[in-house]
Amino acid sequence: MTKAEKLIDAVGYLDDDLIKEAERVRFNKTLRRTYSKPMRFAALAACCAMLVFGAFLFPKFFINLGNKSAQEAAAPASAEQMVMAGGTSEAAVAEEEILEEAKTADKAETMTVTNEAVEEEAVDENGLTEEGVTPADAGTAYGGTELLIWTDSAATVTLDGILYQAAARKDLAEGIRGSEMTIDLFDLSAPAGTVSESSDQALVGSACYQTTVDEVRYLLVEQPDGLYLFKEKTK
Amino acid sequence: MVPIEDAAIVDLYFARNEDAIVKTQQKFGSYLLKIAMNILTSRPDSEECVNDTYLRAWNTIPPQRPNILSTFLGKITRNLSIDRLRHLRAAKRSAQQSHRETDMDGSVIEITGAQYDLSLSELEEVIPSEARPDGKVADTVGEELEAKELGRAISEYLRTISEEARKLFIYRYYDMESVKDAASLLGITEGKAKTLLFRTRAGLRTFLEKEGYQI
Numbered sequence: 001m002t003k004a005e006k007l008i009d010a011v012g013y014l015d016d017d018l019i020k021e022a023e024r025v026r027f028n029k030t031l032r033r034t035y036s037k038p039m040r041f042a043a044l045a046a047c048c049a050m051l052v053f054g055a056f057l058f059p060k061f062f063i064n065l066g067n068k069s070a071q072e073a074a075a076p077a078s079a080e081q082m083v084m085a086g087g088t089s090e091a092a093v094a095e096e097e098i099l100e101e102a103k104t105a106d107k108a109e110t111m112t113v114t115n116e117a118v119e120e121e122a123v124d125e126n127g128l129t130e131e132g133v134t135p136a137d138a139g140t141a142y143g144g145t146e147l148l149i150w151t152d153s154a155a156t157v158t159l160d161g162i163l164y165q166a167a168a169r170k171d172l173a174e175g176i177r178g179s180e181m182t183i184d185l186f187d188l189s190a191p192a193g194t195v196s197e198s199s200d201q202a203l204v205g206s207a208c209y210q211t212t213v214d215e216v217r218y219l220l221v222e223q224p225d226g227l228y229l230f231k232e233k234t235k
Numbered sequence: 236m237v238p239i240e241d242a243a244i245v246d247l248y249f250a251r252n253e254d255a256i257v258k259t260q261q262k263f264g265s266y267l268l269k270i271a272m273n274i275l276t277s278r279p280d281s282e283e284c285v286n287d288t289y290l291r292a293w294n295t296i297p298p299q300r301p302n303i304l305s306t307f308l309g310k311i312t313r314n315l316s317i318d319r320l321r322h323l324r325a326a327k328r329s330a331q332q333s334h335r336e337t338d339m340d341g342s343v344i345e346i347t348g349a350q351y352d353l354s355l356s357e358l359e360e361v362i363p364s365e366a367r368p369d370g371k372v373a374d375t376v377g378e379e380l381e382a383k384e385l386g387r388a389i390s391e392y393l394r395t396i397s398e399e400a401r402k403l404f405i406y407r408y409y410d411m412e413s414v415k416d417a418a419s420l421l422g423i424t425e426g427k428a429k430t431l432l433f434r435t436r437a438g439l440r441t442f443l444e445k446e447g448y449q450i
Contacts, residue, residue, distance in 0.1 A: 009382040016303045018393055019405060021398075022406060025420055
């Protein structure tokens with residue numbers, strides 16, 4: 001027997017506690033393998049859930065993308081129409097078609113969409129409501145209460161000396177900094193006050209409900225046909 | 236499935252209940268097979284050694300009552316595997332022909348005991364003896380060094396080094412894992428493992444010299 005063989009044999013007589021200490025790592029790994037089956041199933045289930053969730057959100061992402069494109073294309077024309085406030089032009093008709101498309105896309109979302117108030121509202125010959133908003137601009141409802149989106153970004157209201165600007169449609173579509181802007185964020189039990197000044201005189205004196213998301217104030221201005229969303233104007 | 240406690244398995248041996256072997260196989264089978272495979276590299280031979288381990292355990296418990304069953308079984312498997320490897324090599328030498336075996340997957344492998352050989356060559360440098368040209372230990376030292384006594388000395392030395400180095404030494408020279416696998420078990424790089432093993436061997440040599448083992 002060579003000296004190395006002798007040593008190999010001697011290593012076989014190492015104290016049990018030393019071997020046990022080293023083998024603990026191996027046994028722990030073995031045990032993890034033995035008992036990780038439920039964890040593996042849980043991980044698999046989580047992956048499947050994520051895939052299903054992703055499969056649901058992926059098309060929605062493109063729908064939202066289409067909405068934004070349509071709105072961006074429509075917004076300047078709408079503003080121009082508000083200023084001109086006259087004669088039905090081909091551009092105005094095209095704008096309505098685009099906005100109709102956007103509205104149709106909205107309906108494809110899981111959110112409940114009702115347009116009853118808008119449909120019932122009188123529309124003048126220019127396709128504008130009394131507030132100067134096209135029916136296509138408004139009518140998104142949450143939880144049964146209507147939340148109208150003011151697409152005329154120039155419209156402003158003042159409450160307690162703070163100037164608010166009509167929130168853009170994308171604020172709602174994208175959520176606000178990760179917080180989905182829903183009507184649930186507002187306390188509708190007690191108005192925060194009434195509109196003291198507004199670029200649209202029809203809104204003066206309307207009841208307002210206030211909330212703050214990510215240090216930005218939001219207002220819901222109550223109107224007979226629903227609630228209008230305004231966002232604190234920042235410099 | 237809740238693992239059965241080692242003490243309960245030992246109790247089954249004492250009760251001469253054959254479930255003892257079944258439980259032993261369930262709990263330690265893969266561990267023992269790994270030890271045998273590291274030494275023999277042949278699965279059929281390794282499985283035979285593991286089965287012999289169960290028989291040996293059945294015959295020795297009782298009267299023996301091992302404190303740590305895994306270690307007790309592991310040592311039996313290790314010794315049986317080393318004995319089998321030496322026996323196979325002796326047979327090969329005597330037959331003057333290469334002994335070949337067929338692995339489980341049908342591929343033909345040669346019995347090399349690769350990790351065993353590597354472990355041997357690495358440990359050659361450790362024992363501070365005046366080895367004769369034929370590689371045999373000098374009588375003045377070799378006959379005095381009982382394996383158990385040397386084993387105790389090595390254990391004593393291992394207690395003086397870091398836990399990481401100690402575990403690595405055991406993986407490499409007790410379990411005969413490859414350096415790569417041993418490093419993997421500890422979550423360190425192969426290079427670091429080699430360095431650590433080199434220092435441990437050098438330290439062991441110095442320790443054995445100080446302990447009076449003949450140079």
